[in-house]
Each structure stands twice: as structure tokens, then as C-alpha cells.
Amino acid sequence: GCSSKEANKNNGEAAAGDEPLRKVSVMLDWYPNAVHSGLYAAIEQGYFAEQGLQIEVQMPADTNDPLRLVAAGKVDLALSYQMQVLMARAEGIPVQSLAALVRHPLNYLLVPTGSGIQSPKDLEGKTVGYPSIPTNEAIIQAIVTADGGDFSKVTMTDVGWDLIPALATGQVDALIGGYINHERILLEKEGHETLAINPVDYGVPDFYELVLAASEEGVGNDLDVYKKFWQAMIKGQQYVAEHPQEGLGILLAHEKSESPLDEEIEEKSLEILLPLMDAGERPFGYQDPASWQEAAQWLLDHGVIQQAVPSDEAFVNLVE
């Protein structure tokens, strides 16, 4: 950012540290975990301060809250899901995505190994558990149908927030809505090996799992602030990508005093996440209009949203 340098100049001799930092509040999609190590690294390494920002991290009560609260102007930025941003827009909630953190689905179909289920069509006559989010139903329908199965023979069970116990205690035969970097690792740790089936292999668009969102009003007023924010995030993510051990260490240290994280789990998680967060040629966070287009169309086609959402209005890129 050039603007931050300007600000420094304007203040003359005043040291950068003395200048009041712009406060930016970020609501996480969930409690801190490996996916947020870039953010925490950027905070700890002072990348935000360099940009003249002070970050306030908040945690939600429910995965649906971040979007609502960012739209209501209670927080500046929120981490959420691509599909949910589209659903929110379909409901007239004025939010826009600013950047893609995780560029591919983490939400896989999980089935216990040795259960005989090899591909989605084997789900016929089985029970699939999902957290109350309706997109999961659409995903199962899509992949079962694409695989030549009959979705009407699949029993869908809402398992609330108890994803792991549902599968581990045999209440359901398969699970959708669990993440390969979290639920799957945890299941494995408890001795439940699972087969993870990627929905993308069965025609579901390769959507962004995690995006950064802001309200339309916020984008209108503070786009430059958000850009600065993202610059710091890029540096943070880069730091983590280059030094995964240290990057994770920062997160662990941050959480240590209150709610110590399980190091082993988070390590594995980060290992899975890093490639999925990498944008390749493009800078970290870049969003492809085609992805949005595809996702919006898919949601509409599968009845998750009732009216078409113009996909180009759903996002703004902070980096090109």
C-alpha cells in the first residue's frame, strides 16, 4: 500500500507506531484453527501494523452469524463460504466476497473404510448424515445422480452439530459436511479410518471453501482498507507457506494460554490446507469470475436458491 505511506508522510516526524491504527474487526468462520494460521502469523509478525491496521478477531456463535453480522455492519470482515455468500445474496443480504482463502472444497463425503461404499451410487439404501446446512443435501443429490444412482433411495439425516459421533457410533453410514482437514483427521485419530470422496469428481463445481466477505456498504467505503488488510494477509500466508512449523507455532502459542490446540491435528490439517490455499500464478486470494458463475448456476440448478444471483456482483477482487 501506497496510501499507508502517504499517511506516514502526513504525520511528519511521528513514528509509525504512535499513529493511531485503523481498527479492523474480523469474524472467523469458526474457532481458530490451522486455516487461520496465516491471519495469526500476519498479526504476530506485525504485517497489519505495517499497513496501519489493528486487527480484532472475533468468533461466531454459529457458522451463519458471520455473514449476518458483517452485513449488519457489526464487524468489518467475515470469513464465510462461497455458497453461503451466494445464498445470502439470494436472500437480499448485501454481502460481497473479497478473496478466496481456500480455493477448493474441504467438504468431502466421508465413509468408513470397509463399509462397501466406494462411490456415491453405493449410497442407495444408506443413511447420510449432514449438518443442517441445505447445500449438503444438494451435493449428495448431485453426486449420487451423477454417479448413476437414485437419490430418492438415500436417506438424509440432519445430525446437527454432532458430525463425528454420528459416524463413529454408526448412527449414519456416511457423512457430508465434515472437512477433510478436521473431521476426517479427528475420526482417524479415534481409530475410524474413512474414505473421502471429493464431490468435484462427480460434477459438483470446484467451489471455494472459505472466502473473506464484507458488506456492500463496507466495500463502497473502505475498499482501500480492505486492500491493505489483504496485503498483510498475503504476507502472512506466504510466511506460513514458507515456514509451516513457525506459522503454526504462532497460532498454537496464541491459543495456548486459553484453549490449547492439539498440535498433531493442526499440523496435519495445515499440511492438507496449504496446497488448497495456493492460487498458483495468481496472487493469494484471487477469485475467478468463472468459479462464481459456476457456483451460482449450480445452486440455482439444484434448487438451493430460488432466484438467479448475478455472479459478478457477488464478489470484488482485492488483488488481480
Added chain:
Amino acid sequence: MTFSAPIQSLVQQLGIIAKEREIERYRRDWAVAVKLEQVSFTYGEKSEDTAVLRDMNMHVPRGEFVSLLGKSGTGKSTVFKLIAGLIQPSNGQVLVEGEPCEAGRVGYMPQKDLLLPWRTVLGNAMLACELSGGDRKLAKSRALEWMARIGLEGCADAYPHELSGGMRQRAAFLRTMMTDKDVLLLDEPFGALDALTKREMHLWLLSFWEQMQRTVLFITHDLEEAVLLSDRVFVLQANGAGQPQQLRIDLPRPRKPELVHTIQMLDYRKRLERMIYAQHD
């Protein structure tokens, strides 16, 4: 306005006459502490047949000690509740010192002692003072003094459930006497007392009454007690109807307990018995 002298004096005289009439009326009203006029009362929403009181009339002269007698269940306590303003007559009116009755005008000792169980005897006695916002210290010293005189010395800090039946009754009596009201309604205040204690209470109540010249209405089943204490005795009709019968007790005051053993007492007692029994045979 100006008038000629004779007319002026005429107007003045007329004014004086009018005022005297008014005063006279007041005097008459004032002389009656409690007045029941054609009072009817029914509990609940039952029909007229089940009325407890029917067209009852009763005048209690100011400053008199009046007893109410009557068979159990004839409505004595109901009359008290009417005068105390706890219930409203379905017909007729109840006047206390010329005004329609309302709660808080008279001192009322109900038939049940109704001592507040979470207050000590002293606490119960202090209730009236607390409610009217009087001088607490004065009230306390008076309560303690009176307590000693009615045989409750040392019980100031006892809770009601630690008292015997007669002690509870005396504590309730004390509480009523602590209300500074001109009219006192006492519903069987000494029913649970032995003869000796009762005699002490009589003496104390009489001396209190003679000093203060309050109006006292007194329900009892003890005929000797009624004669000993009262200026006038009302005997309620069995079916709660009409005018209660009256008997004036023309014995000189102050009255001594020894009166109980006199011929006069026997005579009054017999007359009262006849009045009560007559209604039921």
C-alpha cells in the same frame, strides 16, 4: 350587598337556626359510633334464602361498651367483618361515626388470632405502630408495659408457635389494643382463658375503657362476662333476621369482679338466657 338593619338581623337569625340544626344533627350522628341500617349480607352468590343477615338494624352509642351474644353461626363475626369494612353489605348501609365503613377505621380483633408467624409477640404488637408510622420507642415501651399486665412478661421475643393457646389470644388482644382507634371490635377475645386470667383481663380492659372512653363491641359466649363488662347487650336472632334484641345493663360502675356472685348478676343472666333460648325453642 347591603340590607336594611331589620332584614339583616332576620337573615342572621335564620342562619343561626340553620347552623344549630346542623350541629344538632351532627350531635345525633356523633352520638352513634356504629350504625347498621337495614343491612343484608349473603356469602358467595347464593340466593336470598341463605342470607346470613337480613334487614338488620343496630345502633351502638358512642363510648358505650356493647356485647353481642347469639348462638354459634348466627352471624356475629359477620357483623364485625362488615363494620371493619372487610366485606360490603349486599343491601343497606353500615356507618362508622357517620361515614360508610372502610377498612382501617376501627380496631378489629378477629376470632382467629392470626398472629404473623414470622414475627415475635413484640413484633406483632408493634404492627399497628409500624403501619401508622407512629413513634416506635413509645409504642415499644407501651407494648412491654401492657404485656406485663396481661401476663405475657418475658414473651416479647417468643414466636407465636411457642405460645399456648391462651397466650396467643392475649398476644392478639394486645396487638388490637395497640391500634389507636376510637372503635374496638373484639371477637371472643378471652374465649381460651381460664377464669383467673380472664378476670385479670377484664379488670385491665375495663380500666382501659374507662380511661379512654372508646366504643367497644364485644362478642362473647360467657353471659357473666357480658353482664360484667357491658352497658348494653345485643342478642342476635337465630336466622340472622331483623332487629337484634337489646338489654341495658344498669349496674353502677366501676364494676368489681365480685359482682358475679350477686343476685343482680343472676337476674341479668337469667334474662339473657331467656332471650337466647327463646329463639330456639
Added chain:
Amino acid sequence: MTFSAPIQSLVQQLGIIAKEREIERYRRDWAVAVKLEQVSFTYGEKSEDTAVLRDMNMHVPRGEFVSLLGKSGTGKSTVFKLIAGLIQPSNGQVLVEGEPCEAGRVGYMPQKDLLLPWRTVLGNAMLACELSGGDRKLAKSRALEWMARIGLEGCADAYPHELSGGMRQRAAFLRTMMTDKDVLLLDEPFGALDALTKREMHLWLLSFWEQMQRTVLFITHDLEEAVLLSDRVFVLQANGAGQPQQLRIDLPRPRKPELVHTIQMLDYRKRLERMIYAQHD
């Protein structure tokens, strides 16, 4: 074992003597319905000085009608609670028909009426039958019959709060009489009744007692009542200590209410008065 004849007969004789002695003892015990032996009692955990009863002795012969008199607060009701087994003596023993007292052995009418407010008069009267699992129909017809005799006809379905003080007392009395116990404790059962109603109750209670030959203990403050009803009167000491004074009432039975106006009555009354007053002067 075998013994020679003379020894056998000796053993037999000794056995007979022993048995006769036992029978004799039983007879003596049996003749005493209620026995208090050196009974002391203190409420709470206060020191000995505040004892309500101290080394009290009292024998109530079987089948007698016995009254308890005493100044208010001397411990009459406490004695009843001991006999009813509600409280345990801190010293000495209380025997009912030769056995240590325990709740449920005697019929007890407490000083407060304690009618269950959620039951009608009939429901309250039926309590004893329900508890002992007796014949409900029989009990009901008996309750209704007795209700008529004590002036509560038509009140069977009334709730206690709809009754006058005297009616409540009679309902409580009825409930006690419905218990089929051999010993009855009546704590001021007629204190809230007018003379006429009281007379009716006396007549009924006496006829009941004469028929059934129960043992009755009766607390009252009405001396005439005590003399009229009792075979024996106990007068409790003021400080609750020692043996209560006794007076046998040697009047022939059946006793008529007119007895009240006889010389004998006056005589007994005076003696009792002297006994009570003597303690307090």
C-alpha cells in the same frame, strides 16, 4: 424330665401363683388408661429452669371422664401432646394402656381446630376412617347422623373457611369422635360455643361416653362444665411441677344440665376455684 409327684405339684402351685401375680399386675395396669410417671418436658434446648413440666405424675383410670384445669400456659396442652405421642418426655415415662405412648394410639383433638382446608366438613370427618381403612359407607352415614346431632346439618359439603368459629370447632370435635380409639383427648373442645350449643354438646358427649365407656381426658376453662362432665378433675400446678391436685366429683350419673343450678355444683365450683387460685396468690 420327670419328677416325683409331690415336687411336681409344688412346681405346679408355684407356677399358678406366678401366673396369678402376673394377672394381678395386668389388671392393675389395665385399670390405668393413661399413666404419667415422673415426667419432665422442656421445649427446645433450653435449660432445666424453663421446663414446662417437672416430675409430673398422673394416673387416669380406665373408663373415667377426667378434666384437666389450670391457668393458661401451665402445660395442659403439652400433657396432651405427650400422651398423643407427638413429643417425647425428656425424663420419666408416659404409658397409654401400659405401653409407652406412640402416635396413633389415642384420639386427639388439638386446641386449634386444624381442619384440612381442602376437605369439606364431611371429608374431614371421614379422615379417620380413610386412614384406618374402615367401612366408608358406614362411616359416612354415622358422620352425617352425628353432624345432625351437633347442629352441623347441611354443612357436610361446606369447606372449613365457610364456617363460623363455633362450627369449625364442632367439625373438629366430630372428626375426633370419628376415631375409634379407647382414649380420647379433648383440648378445649367447646371453648368457642354459646351456652345453648354447649349444653347440647355436653348431652351428646355424655351419652356417647356412657354408651361406649371410653376414657376421656378433657381440658377446659369452664368450671361448671368440668364438674358437670367429670368423674375426676386434675388441677395443674402453675409452674408445671409435681403432682397435679385432684378432686373427685361424686355426683350420680346420668347427670342433667339442671345440675348447674344446684348447691352441689356451687360447692364443687368453689372448691375448684380455691384450688386454682391458691396456687397463684
Added chain:
Amino acid sequence: MRSMIKHWLHIYGYAAAFAALIVALWEACVRLDFVPSFIIPAPSQIAVAIWIDRHPLFAVHLPVTLGEVLLGLGLSVGGGVLLAILMHLYRPVERMLYPLVIVSQTIPIIAISPVFILWFGYTVWSKVAVTILIAFFPVVVNTYDGLRQGDKEYGELLRTMGASRLQLLTKVQIPMALPSFFSGLKLAVVFSVIGATIGEWLGASAGLGYFSRRMSSSLRADELFAAVVLLSLLGMLLFGWVSLLERRMLRRTNIQRRGRSK
């Protein structure tokens, strides 16, 4: 008829006016954008949502939730009263079980929801179990306290009449515990509604709780609040019904509450 209406108007006039005022204010707040409608929708929007979704709401979800509520409530009340009576009769039972009962109330549902899933699966029983967990505590505490409160003197009287402990309980202590029991019941009735809702969050395929959570996940506030309004109405209805029952029962039994002293 007319006078009946007048009487009701007199009694509930204030309340109705006040409710109308609140609804109007709320509508205004949302319309004037003081509160975003995706966080709290306007009453009119909720009404529309209820109308549009009337079929799933009333025909599908309401009956399911109602069933869970009634089943859970019935078991809570039965079990709660039984437990209270046992604790009252046997002191050791009280000492052993009361702490457990309290513990059950302080365990966050997230900690034991897996247990419910393990034991009951996704049947109606997992929801009933949550309902019971939430609704039975007030019944236990209030009934137990009510049983202990009863005037000692009535109990003494009955003892002199040879009453057994059980008779003491049925003839005196239970009647005297009724007012307190009813306070607990009123709480339980309301709690059972939220209990069923939370129970459905643990996993369900129908019910107003399930519906509300789905709508919340789809960010459809109108429908979410449509379900909430139904839940509230259900709670109020049940509460009103129990209050009525209470009034009848206590009037008939003349226990304490003989009308308000004016």
C-alpha cells in the same frame, strides 16, 4: 354474549393494545432500517412467511414438535414428581440424587449430545431426552420444596390419627404441595418447548426446531422467525392452559390461594 365480549375486552384490552403497540413499533424499526430485516424481520414479513409456509409449518413440523413436547413434558412431570416424592420420603435418596440432578442441569448440551445420539440415535427419544433434561428440574425442585413446606401441624394431627408415612404424603403433603408444584409445572411447560427445539438441533428430519435451524443456515430470517413465532405461541398456549388448570385445582381445593387479597 355482548357483555362477555366487553368483559374480555376489559380484562385483555390493555394487553392487546400493548401487544399491538409492540408489533407496530417493531414493524417501524425494521421498515426504518434500525434493525436489518435479515436479523429480525418485520412482523408483516413473518406473517407472510407463516402464510406461505403454512402447509409445512402446521401440517408437518408443528405436530412433530408438539408430540415431542407433550411426551417430554409428561415424562418430566411424572418422573420429576416421583423423584421429588422419593427424595422427600427417603433422606438418603435426596442426598444421593439431588447433587446428580443439579449436575444434569449444569452440563452444557454440547457435552452430552453425543451420548444422547449414542443411546437414542435419531429417534424421537433423543429429542424427548433433551426435553426431559431441560424440563424436569423445575418440577423436582418445586415439588420437593412444596412437600417439605406443608404446615407441620396438619401432619402431626394425622400422625395422632395413626397415619402411615404414605398416608401423610397423600392426605396432607401432596395437597399442600400443589401450589408450589404448579409453579414448577408452569416453568416445565415453557421449558419443554425450548427443550424439544434444542433436541431437534441434535439431529432430526422434522419439527419446528429442525425447520428453524435449516432456515437459519439458509439465512432465511422470515421463515426462521415464522417457526419461532409458532414456538412462542405453543409455549404461551401451554402455559395458559396450565395456569387455568392451576386456578381450577387450587380453587377447588382451597389451598392458600383463595383469591388475591385486594
Added chain:
Amino acid sequence: MRSMIKHWLHIYGYAAAFAALIVALWEACVRLDFVPSFIIPAPSQIAVAIWIDRHPLFAVHLPVTLGEVLLGLGLSVGGGVLLAILMHLYRPVERMLYPLVIVSQTIPIIAISPVFILWFGYTVWSKVAVTILIAFFPVVVNTYDGLRQGDKEYGELLRTMGASRLQLLTKVQIPMALPSFFSGLKLAVVFSVIGATIGEWLGASAGLGYFSRRMSSSLRADELFAAVVLLSLLGMLLFGWVSLLERRMLRRTNIQRRGRSK
């Protein structure tokens, strides 16, 4: 001293033995794999977790939660009693506010969690608000019922002594409402613990509820139950303390509960 210990053993012996039995059974169940330890860990595992995390648990989270509980409880009780008194004194207030109070109890927290955040942000007040929401209802219902229950006759007596409505309230109705109020308070005390826990789920950065949720989401049952055990202990302690207060108060004031009739 010895006899004191004996006395306590006698009173709590059963309870302690029973508790020990339960803990032993539980341990066995987990060890023998009847229950997977990631769903319910063994008591020994929990104990180890408490020990390991003693610093964050006792130094960081417990004080935060305790503060919320006490603040929320205080406000619930104060506000609840005030509301009950107002409803008792003014009938229209009752008719206007009672339905609202009931509604507040049937709204699932997910529906209004954004509202709390919107209004109170991430301050302690959002947690206190949830605590109040959960804890004040039993206080209101029990206190209100208690005020109405009081024997009418005492009130009548006071009216003949010229008592005003306020005096009636303070001299008769409040003393007579105490037993019922205490039942409500006991409920509120326990509910305020769970209230603070749930409040912390709405957004917090410390507290046992926050801790437990985080541990739950990463399937760390040992730590989760370590927090749960602390919450339960907190609830029991508060409950015990209020019970003690109740016993003292009611004994001192001789209201009804003059000991249990044996």
C-alpha cells in the same frame, strides 16, 4: 471435632459412597469400552485433564465465567423480583408483560444470537444478557406465585389496621412469598451457570463455556469434560449456598417450613 466428622459422615456417608460407586462404574464402563472415550472420557482422564489444564481452567476461564454468573444472577434476581412485584401490584402490567416473558423463554437462542451481538457486542454484557434470559424466568414465576399464594386472612387483618398496598406487600406478602421465592432462586442459580456457558458460545474469548465449546469442536473430550466438571461444581456450590441461606432465612422467619414432619 471427632464427633463433628462422625456427624458429617453419617449425613453424607451414603451420598459419598454413592458418588464413589458412580464414578467407579463410569470408569469401568469407559475402560471396558462400553462407551467410547471420545464421547465420555473416564473420570481419571478428566482428572488428568483438569490437572494439565489447571492454569487456563482456574486462572483464565473460571474467573470469567464466575463473574458472568454472579452478575447475571444478581440482575436476574433483582429484575425478576421487581417484575413479579409489579405484576402482583398492577394487574395490567401482568397482562401486558407476562406473555412477553413467556415468549422470551421459547425463542431459540440461534434465532436471536445475532441480536445479542448487535446490541451488546463481545462485551461481558452479551453473556450476562443470555444468563438473565435463562435465569430470570423461574424467579419471576415463583416469586409472583408466592406473592399471590399468601394466606388471604393475614392480608385482611392488616387492611383492618389501615395498611396500604405497599405495606401489605412488605409486611405480609413478601414474607409469605419467601419459600416460593427461594425455590425460584435455587433454579435460577443453577440456570445462571448454564446461561453463562451458552452466553459464551455467542462469542467470547474466555470462560468455561468458550473453552468447552472449543474443546468439543476439536473432539477433545477430556478437556471438554474437565470444563463441564468445573461448571457442575460451580452449580452445586451455588445451589448449596442458596439452600443454606434458605434454611436460615426460613427458620428465622418461621414461615411454614418449621422442619420436616417426620
